[in-house]
Structure formats: C-alpha cells, structure tokens
Amino acid sequence: MNVTLLKPYGFCKGVYNVINYINEIVAKHPNENIYCIGQLVHNEIVMKKLLSLNIKVLTGDKSKLIDSINKGVVIFSAHGTDEKIVQKAKEKGLIVYDAACPFVKQELNLIKNKVLGDNDVIYIGVKNHDESNAALAISNKIHFVGTIDDVNNLEITNKNIVVINQTTLSILDLKEIHNKIKEKFPSATFIDEICNSTRLRQEFFYKNKDKFDGVIIVGDKNSNNTNALKNVAEKLNYNVIMIDNYENIDLKWLERKNNILLASGTSTPNEVVQDICEKIKNR
Ligand code: SF4
Known part of the structure; x- marks a missing residue:
C-alpha cells in the first residue's frame, strides 16, 4: 500500500x-x-x-x-x-x-473598510461560527449567506455590494455561492478571503484527481477547514474517511486500498499526522 x-x-x-x-x-x-x-x-x-x-x-x-x-x-x-x-x-x-x-483580522478589517463606504457587504460563512459572528457584529449592512437558499432570500436595494467570505470555506461551495450571487446581483464585486493554508490543501485534491483510491483526513469534527477539506474531497468523488487518531481507522476500509492520500486540517498537530502515516506504512 x-x-x-x-x-x-x-x-x-x-x-x-x-x-x-x-x-x-x-x-x-x-x-x-x-x-x-x-x-x-x-x-x-x-x-x-x-x-x-x-x-x-x-x-x-x-x-x-x-x-x-x-x-x-x-x-x-x-x-x-x-x-x-x-x-x-x-x-x-x-x-x-x-x-x-492575522488572516482573520485582515478579513474583518476589510469588511470594516467596505461598510464604512457606501457598500453593503454579503458575507459568506458558516452559521454561528466565531469568525462569522465577529464579521456580522461589525454592522447591520452585512448580510449573512451560508447556503444557496440564503442567496435566494437576500433583499438588498443598494447597487454597491461587496462579497467577502470566511477564511476556511470549501473552495467549491464558495464558487457555487459566488455564481448564484452573480446571477442575482450582477453589479456585486467579489473578494475571496480563503487563506492559503486552507486553499492549498483543497487544491491538491483538484490537481491530483483519480490518483488515489482512498483519502484519510485527520482532524477534529469541530474544525471548519477540516470539514471543508472533506467537503471538497467528497464533491470530487474521492473515497473519504475522517479520523482524529489512528485508532479511529476502519481497518476493513483500509485493507481494500492500494493508494492512500493522507491529508489533515490546519489545527491538527503535526505529530498526530506523522504517527498515523508511520502506522499505516508499517502495517
Ligand atoms: S486556517 Fe490557519 S492561517 Fe487560515 S485563517 Fe485559520 S488560523 Fe489563520
């Protein structure tokens, strides 16, 4: 393997x-x-x-x-x-x-600067996540969007609309929501605030499609970027499991695989990922 x-x-x-x-x-x-x-x-x-x-x-x-x-x-x-x-x-x-x-601070400052002007902001994020709550607290000119349905329900009369997002979203979900917003508000401008650490891991799935018959994502179920990584892998039809330590691996799932990709969320300790990697290799 x-x-x-x-x-x-x-x-x-x-x-x-x-x-x-x-x-x-x-x-x-x-x-x-x-x-x-x-x-x-x-x-x-x-x-x-x-x-x-x-x-x-x-x-x-x-x-x-x-x-x-x-x-x-x-x-x-x-x-x-x-x-x-x-x-x-x-x-x-x-x-x-x-x-x-610093990347969260940058995003929040950007929102502050935009709403100080003549803009309304559409904020794409995860409902009740700390980062979304911090963004929404800035002004009542910020309109929250978590899903495509939320876009359908938006009512904004201002033509000056800036669209900004949480740093740890799925790049694929974000693209879908951006497209829907473009349809509904053609004058909107878009600023993509997904941070590099989140983006690079997700893009790897994109660039290496069909090379792996199984993906293990290591991370905590409360971690948004880890869930976003899983979301992207699943949307690209990888066979994915998510674990937080080696003991969680379904060994029957593992036995049927030849080429495994081991990925991890940005809050997963390096030594946990290394430990899982070694144990799988030594099996
Ligand atoms: S994933 Fe890491 S770098 Fe990106 S916003 Fe969160 S803490 Fe910052």
Whole structure:
C-alpha cells in the first residue's frame, strides 16, 4: 500500500503562532487566572494541552462570559471576536489578549473598510461560527449567506455590494455561492478571503484527481477547514474517511486500498499526522 502525505500538513502558521502566543502569555502571568474565551483552536488534543497549562476555557455567549469575570487575563480565540466585546473586557480592567489569526483580522478589517463606504457587504460563512459572528457584529449592512437558499432570500436595494467570505470555506461551495450571487446581483464585486493554508490543501485534491483510491483526513469534527477539506474531497468523488487518531481507522476500509492520500486540517498537530502515516506504512 502506498501512502502519500499531503503537504502542507498539520498546523498552519496561524495556529502555530497562537500556540506560541499562549505559552508566552502563561509565562508572563504566573499568578493570574487565565481564561480563554471560546475554543482557542478547534482541536481537542490542542485544547487538552492548554487545560494542562491551567487555562480555563469558557464557551457560550462571549459578552456574558466577560460579565462573569472580574479579574485576570482573558484571551480571545483565533477565529475573531466582536470588537465591542474585546472593548468591554478592557473597560472592566481585565488583561486582554486577542489571539485572532492575522488572516482573520485582515478579513474583518476589510469588511470594516467596505461598510464604512457606501457598500453593503454579503458575507459568506458558516452559521454561528466565531469568525462569522465577529464579521456580522461589525454592522447591520452585512448580510449573512451560508447556503444557496440564503442567496435566494437576500433583499438588498443598494447597487454597491461587496462579497467577502470566511477564511476556511470549501473552495467549491464558495464558487457555487459566488455564481448564484452573480446571477442575482450582477453589479456585486467579489473578494475571496480563503487563506492559503486552507486553499492549498483543497487544491491538491483538484490537481491530483483519480490518483488515489482512498483519502484519510485527520482532524477534529469541530474544525471548519477540516470539514471543508472533506467537503471538497467528497464533491470530487474521492473515497473519504475522517479520523482524529489512528485508532479511529476502519481497518476493513483500509485493507481494500492500494493508494492512500493522507491529508489533515490546519489545527491538527503535526505529530498526530506523522504517527498515523508511520502506522499505516508499517502495517
Ligand atoms: S486556517 Fe487560515 S485563517 Fe485559520 S488560523 Fe490557519 S492561517 Fe489563520
């Protein structure tokens, strides 16, 4: 059995930087309670490591979470946060760190600049994802779209429409939604904000169609870019399974394969991917 490891694999630069940032914050504040507002990174293995550093991970309504903290350090997750909530934490006197990935910040700033002008923004994202929530909180001139049906339901009278998207979407889903928006709003302009780490992995499937009889995607089911990777592989008719460790592999599925492609989400630790790769090769 041949196993090809899709590169890049494991952590993207954004996740790698966030983890280093957290370690610096922990070292800098040894005597403070440290709270992470939202799942810092969508991967359970990474989150377990953070818990071992005595960081308390709080999930739920971010504004209410800030209400409940009176002292200490708060870290906002990599996926972006409504600026008003970050401001509220600062005004309460909490020590605030915003760990949003630079690509997410870039997307949110772009939206801010566009709606400050004469534009309405159509935002394509995943409903209730932190990144979408942060984008939608910027202005009521932002119209959310998660599916083609949402496009059908849009009512925008402004002719100046800019279309922007979440960084970790499926390139194929995005293309379908863009086409539908073009039909309905011919004057709209499009800015594609899918980050490179997400795009490169998905494009590999595109460029290497028919070379593999099975694809294993390693990642957490809560990770949007991992789900998007699976979405693209399935739409291109690959035979796909998604796992978060070697023990999850259906061995009967594996036995019938000759050429396996091993891919991973951007929040999957490198050593987990390497371990799975070695174990499959050694079988
Ligand atoms: S997947 Fe992209 S947007 Fe998300 S953390 Fe990584 S580099 Fe940043």
